[in-house]
Amino acid sequence: MQRKVVFSGVALPYALLAPQLAITLVFFFWPAGQALFMSVLQQDPFGARVVFVGLDNFRAVLTDPDYLASFWRTVYFSFAVTVLAMAPALLLAVMADRVVRAAYAYKTTLIIPYAIAPAVAGVLWLFMLNPAVGVLAYLMRTLGIPWNPTLDGTHAMLLVILASAWSQIAYNFLFFLAGLQAIPKSLLEAAAIDGAGGTRRFWTIVFPLLAPTTFFLLVVNIVFAFFNTFGVIHAVTGGGPAKATEILVYKVYYDGVIALDLGSSSAQSVILMAIVIVLTAIQFKYIERRVHY
Amino acid sequence: MASVRLQGIEKAFGATRVIHGVDCDIGDGEFIVILGPSGCGKSTLLRIVAGLEAATAGDVYIGEQRVNHIEPKDRNIAMVFQNYALYPHMSVFDNMAYGLKIRGMAKSEIEQRVHSAADILELRPLLKRRPRELSGGQRQRVAMGRAIVREPAAFLFDEPLSNLDAKLRVQTRLEIQKLHRRLGTTSLYVTHDQVEAMTLAHRMVVMNSGRVEQIGTPYEVYHRPATTFVAAFIGAPPMNLIMGRVSADGASFQTDAGAIALPQPRVDLAGRELLLGLRPEAIGTGGEQLAATVEMVESLGADHLQHLLFGRQPIIVRTDDSIRPAAGDTLRLGFGADAVHWFDPQTTQRVRG
Amino acid sequence: MATLKAPAPLPAAARAADWQDRTNWFAHLIIWVGVLITAFPLYLAFVASTLAPQEIAQVPMPLVPGDQGVQNYWQALTQGGGRQLSPPVAWMMWNSLVVALVITFGKIAVSVISAYAVVFFRFPLRMFFFWMIFITLMLPVEVRILPTYEVVAGLGLINTYTGLTVPLIASATATLLFRQFFLTIPDEYVEAAKIDGAGPMRFFFDVVLPLSRTNIAALFVILFIYGWNQYLWPLLFTTGQSMDLIVIGIKKMIGTGDALTDWNLVMATAILAILPPALVVLLMQRAFVRGLVETEK
Numbered sequence: 001m002q003r004k005v006v007f008s009g010v011a012l013p014y015a016l017l018a019p020q021l022a023i024t025l026v027f028f029f030w031p032a033g034q035a036l037f038m039s040v041l042q043q044d045p046f047g048a049r050v051v052f053v054g055l056d057n058f059r060a061v062l063t064d065p066d067y068l069a070s071f072w073r074t075v076y077f078s079f080a081v082t083v084l085a086m087a088p089a090l091l092l093a094v095m096a097d098r099v100v101r102a103a104y105a106y107k108t109t110l111i112i113p114y115a116i117a118p119a120v121a122g123v124l125w126l127f128m129l130n131p132a133v134g135v136l137a138y139l140m141r142t143l144g145i146p147w148n149p150t151l152d153g154t155h156a157m158l159l160v161i162l163a164s165a166w167s168q169i170a171y172n173f174l175f176f177l178a179g180l181q182a183i184p185k186s187l188l189e190a191a192a193i194d195g196a197g198g199t200r201r202f203w204t205i206v207f208p209l210l211a212p213t214t215f216f217l218l219v220v221n222i223v224f225a226f227f228n229t230f231g232v233i234h235a236v237t238g239g240g241p242a243k244a245t246e247i248l249v250y251k252v253y254y255d256g257v258i259a260l261d262l263g264s265s266s267a268q269s270v271i272l273m274a275i276v277i278v279l280t281a282i283q284f285k286y287i288e289r290r291v292h293y
Numbered sequence: 294m295a296s297v298r299l300q301g302i303e304k305a306f307g308a309t310r311v312i313h314g315v316d317c318d319i320g321d322g323e324f325i326v327i328l329g330p331s332g333c334g335k336s337t338l339l340r341i342v343a344g345l346e347a348a349t350a351g352d353v354y355i356g357e358q359r360v361n362h363i364e365p366k367d368r369n370i371a372m373v374f375q376n377y378a379l380y381p382h383m384s385v386f387d388n389m390a391y392g393l394k395i396r397g398m399a400k401s402e403i404e405q406r407v408h409s410a411a412d413i414l415e416l417r418p419l420l421k422r423r424p425r426e427l428s429g430g431q432r433q434r435v436a437m438g439r440a441i442v443r444e445p446a447a448f449l450f451d452e453p454l455s456n457l458d459a460k461l462r463v464q465t466r467l468e469i470q471k472l473h474r475r476l477g478t479t480s481l482y483v484t485h486d487q488v489e490a491m492t493l494a495h496r497m498v499v500m501n502s503g504r505v506e507q508i509g510t511p512y513e514v515y516h517r518p519a520t521t522f523v524a525a526f527i528g529a530p531p532m533n534l535i536m537g538r539v540s541a542d543g544a545s546f547q548t549d550a551g552a553i554a555l556p557q558p559r560v561d562l563a564g565r566e567l568l569l570g571l572r573p574e575a576i577g578t579g580g581e582q583l584a585a586t587v588e589m590v591e592s593l594g595a596d597h598l599q600h601l602l603f604g605r606q607p608i609i610v611r612t613d614d615s616i617r618p619a620a621g622d623t624l625r626l627g628f629g630a631d632a633v634h635w636f637d638p639q640t641t642q643r644v645r646g
Numbered sequence: 647m648a649t650l651k652a653p654a655p656l657p658a659a660a661r662a663a664d665w666q667d668r669t670n671w672f673a674h675l676i677i678w679v680g681v682l683i684t685a686f687p688l689y690l691a692f693v694a695s696t697l698a699p700q701e702i703a704q705v706p707m708p709l710v711p712g713d714q715g716v717q718n719y720w721q722a723l724t725q726g727g728g729r730q731l732s733p734p735v736a737w738m739m740w741n742s743l744v745v746a747l748v749i750t751f752g753k754i755a756v757s758v759i760s761a762y763a764v765v766f767f768r769f770p771l772r773m774f775f776f777w778m779i780f781i782t783l784m785l786p787v788e789v790r791i792l793p794t795y796e797v798v799a800g801l802g803l804i805n806t807y808t809g810l811t812v813p814l815i816a817s818a819t820a821t822l823l824f825r826q827f828f829l830t831i832p833d834e835y836v837e838a839a840k841i842d843g844a845g846p847m848r849f850f851f852d853v854v855l856p857l858s859r860t861n862i863a864a865l866f867v868i869l870f871i872y873g874w875n876q877y878l879w880p881l882l883f884t885t886g887q888s889m890d891l892i893v894i895g896i897k898k899m900i901g902t903g904d905a906l907t908d909w910n911l912v913m914a915t916a917i918l919a920i921l922p923p924a925l926v927v928l929l930m931q932r933a934f935v936r937g938l939v940e941t942e943k
Contacts, residue, residue, distance in 0.1 A: 120919050
């Protein structure tokens, strides 16, 4: 894409681009290259030399049962967070779209979690579900559920899923609402005149027209669940109990920083890079088409 | 104030030629209208004079200076755009003052120039407003004001009235005329509207598909069109063009639908296959030169447009409102010698005489 | 002439009074449930931040605010997390503010001129550089975390505000947004400016920037929140407590195992961690919502 009318000159644009390019080169391409480089190296046990080991690190990682467990755990986690963050957001958006009056007040409250760091959201939910003092934990116990996320892996997983989904609903809500408001009212009126009731109108007209937004949010939510939830895990469970909540991005951190296995951590980084690239590529390819919808 | 000269201007975008060799001499203080249909290259030509486009070949002179490689800001020209191009975040005053501010003019002088331009265009009460608070006509006046304060060698107008409604167009047209009478600045004005061209121009440049068809005063262009294109483009309804052959004795014009008696014999054209051009307003009823069948009558109030068929050839005649035939009637028509135009069907050029 | 029958009455779904009205009470209900789910954890945190530790330990804690608010906030701000090791929250908030503002202004400044260069000029490698910047979107900092640390350490920037913020200015969201907007600026403005005599930089400051005001406002909100809520990079990057950010410091206040946590202080800190970004969102809500939806298109 290029404007028809431009300014002449070549030195000036280079100068304007320079700051961003410099930062990008030094803090993005160089480290990314390093990650690729380190992923094919292995530090020898005494830390004195580094040895080129080809794809050994990758092989080790991909056959490591802990890694595979973490991988599937991450898939499960992303799926749960995505569904729990998108479905209620859609419902809320549909309802908010209907209620024209006071929509502003509702919207304002519903948007607030966007401003909250996932880690802080994690702390809030940790507090509510804390076995010792949590209000919701108390509720669980009165209902007969032996709630204990510090000991029970499933409980811990549930805790981080809830916190992560809760913090992401606001973002989805905003986009769904915008998508809904972009649907011409005349379409719905025409459908109503044709005799379609509310539910049918939603599933046959609104939902298909929301498809581009939905797809876009799907990818965004998956990326969120893969990466931005690091703070939740670190602040709330530290990957535990017993690795029950160790998702891939946390594992990269743990293996690299705590366990100091740089080769493995780098290989894991590269695998994660590949996953993100695929996801974002799909997203942008689809968005190209979406523009012509 | 200066003259403008275009010599051999050519323009191509990639492989597509849009202007084929334009030559034009514009005198100091002249109001030149470049007229033509959409896509004929007239806007491109204007932009070449402005310096917003570079000609592929040819020279542009403003005053005596060759300006081909000179930036727009140094050519001492001002432009009025079709879409006004007013900076939306600046007030009317700031919009008009912007060019002067950049040139480092003293604040007091800027104020004086802007105020005097605002007085001419009756914009004084609007100086503090933003463009979005103005009507289309007001915005166009601000655009003109911006051009005036620069006191340039030439004004360039790019279809400035196209975005205005009909009534406003007439009004603004008169204002532009008054402005030119007052300031006398050399002006190049681009439009597709022949009424604007006829009323505003000292001389017109009629263009079609990148070529100049004719350069002349409105009178010349109307009464002696140089090509069939000009003949059909100027005048509403357009000139009737009838295909046929001049008889051997030069006294009549043989067509598919019959012979048309010529008011003056043309022996010099005998035997030639030509197009006979007759303007609707130059044909009268009650003559004996040709007869045509009435298809439809359009009433314009004081005038009627008679839509006739001469054989299979449609002909339009303008009459006063007393002529009210019914569909299917036959009208007998006549015309004088000075109403006759001859064109060569192959070259589309006017035939001498 | 045949007479026309009166048309059949409109189906129920289309009658004006009925139009989506019947479901309004349902819609309100759902929204209230949503608001409740959103607000409850926040309300609870607020209440906990006004109670004394004993009141919280008494399960279940009271659901109305207590009277220890001022003490709790004061203690958190000046002394940090009580029994646990964490710096004073006021200091951490300052750090977070610096980081958030540097990232916000840094990104906006760097991106707006890059976008201007890419859109308003033609030069060799233009698209190549654009794609280079665009690619940074694909890889969030979490994926290149360790090598970035090496690079920053190599530059001697450990434990500096520079090292903390500059690596995060590297991404392209703002550039894309500005580029999209710049592509919609009408050609006539550029041409009029050329004739008026404005050069490219003049045009940038006099016309393009003022026209970009809403975009900048929206980006301000998005980037401020992004900067304030940064977790992984600052976690890795800072050693010692002097550069702790509030969203990380809060974790340090939570004890594990047998050590007890001063939940009242933790919740006060949580509220303090939420207030500034929430305020930014509230104050600039309209511009923000519009900008957010535009960014991702």
